[in-house]
Amino acid sequence: MLFMICLSVAGSLVAGAHYYAVDLPMQNTVQAPGNSVVQSWKCSDCANVCRWAGTLSQTCYNLCLGDCY
Numbered sequence: 001m002l003f004m005i006c007l008s009v010a011g012s013l014v015a016g017a018h019y020y021a022v023d024l025p026m027q028n029t030v031q032a033p034g035n036s037v038v039q040s041w042k043c044s045d046c047a048n049v050c051r052w053a054g055t056l057s058q059t060c061y062n063l064c065l066g067d068c069y
Helices: 002-027 040-052 058-068
Strands: none
Touching: none
C-alpha cells in the first residue's frame, strides 16, 4: 500500500515537472516584432541641425538617434 502511495506521489511530481518544462512554454506564443517606423530623412535632418547649430555635443546626436530608432 505504501508503495502505491509513493508511486502516485512520484508520478505527480514527474507530471508537474513535465508540465512546467514542456507544456507551459509551448502555450506562451512568441509575438512577432512590430514594424519600426524609421524615417531616414528625419535622421539626416536632425544630424544637420546638430552640425549647423554648432552643437557638436554627444547629447544632440544621442537625441537624434533616439528619434531615428
